Amino acid sequence: DADVTQTPRNRITKTGKRIMLECSQTKGHDRMYWYRQDPGLGLRLIYYSFDVKDINKGEISDGYSVSRQAQAKFSLSLESAIPNQTALYFCATSGEGIGVGLTKNIQYFGAGTRLSVL
Amino acid sequence: AQSVTQPDIHITVSEGASLELRCNYSYGATPYLFWYVQSPGQGLQLLLKYFSGDTLVQGIKGFEAEFKRSQSSFNLRKPSVHWSDAAEYFCAVGNQGGKLIFGQGTELSVKP
Numbered sequence: 480d481a482d483v484t485q486t487p488r489n490r491i492t493k494t495g496k497r498i499m500l501e502c503s504q505t506k507g508h509d510r511m512y513w514y515r516q517d518p519g520l521g522l523r524l525i526y527y528s529f530d531v532k533d534i535n536k537g538e539i540s541d542g543y544s545v546s547r548q549a550q551a552k553f554s555l556s557l558e559s560a561i562p563n564q565t566a567l568y569f570c571a572t573s574g575e576g577i578g579v580g581l582t583k584n585i586q587y588f589g590a591g592t593r594l595s596v597l
Numbered sequence: 598a599q600s601v602t603q604p605d606i607h608i609t610v611s612e613g614a615s616l617e618l619r620c621n622y623s624y625g626a627t628p629y630l631f632w633y634v635q636s637p638g639q640g641l642q643l644l645l646k647y648f649s650g651d652t653l654v655q656g657i658k659g660f661e662a663e664f665k666r667s668q669s670s671f672n673l674r675k676p677s678v679h680w681s682d683a684a685e686y687f688c689a690v691g692n693q694g695g696k697l698i699f700g701q702g703t704e705l706s707v708k709p
Contacts, residue, residue: 483640510695514699519606519701519702520701521601521603521687521699521700521701521702522641522687522697522699523699524696524697527696529695537696569640569641571641573695584629584646584648584691584695585631585643585646586643586697587643588633588640588641588642589640590638590639590640591639591640
């Protein structure tokens, strides 16, 4: 099973709809991140959370919100989707975790959610 | 402000040829540097990282990268490319705060 799981993997929605993307992890990490990927722009940070009570905006948070329901779960919401939010969305985790040699600066990524807003 | 530039959007190499992907960064202190690879339909996988010490770092799948402070570069190399190396490659810079800044990515195609 994947250590970082994103659901759904693909989603098509209409302009104005509310949509939630979910991320769960079994790595025991305390830090979680949401990115979006657009061709030619790389990955840009939307929101990040260093523990359950800590939520921070990234460089492109407008139009998005997040919820850290538990250490292992971090959801991204689009309150009213618009076409320019069509992108590939990635969740990532980092932290002390479980195991030898891990550091809080190494991020581990889910497989991504491809979102299309029509 | 921190930034990362990958000058080459797309590179094509022949199978068996050597590869170098360029990465330049802007960062005020000693950076943490990473290369990730994204295969089609997959998430990002860490290839290698530089935190400190030896400036030539070895990674998975036969890749290596060299940190050159004087040139603010962290170029990725592989002596002999395999068809399975076709993917998109991302360079990233981070700090002790744990956030990463990614470059725009370089798409690698491999000719038979």
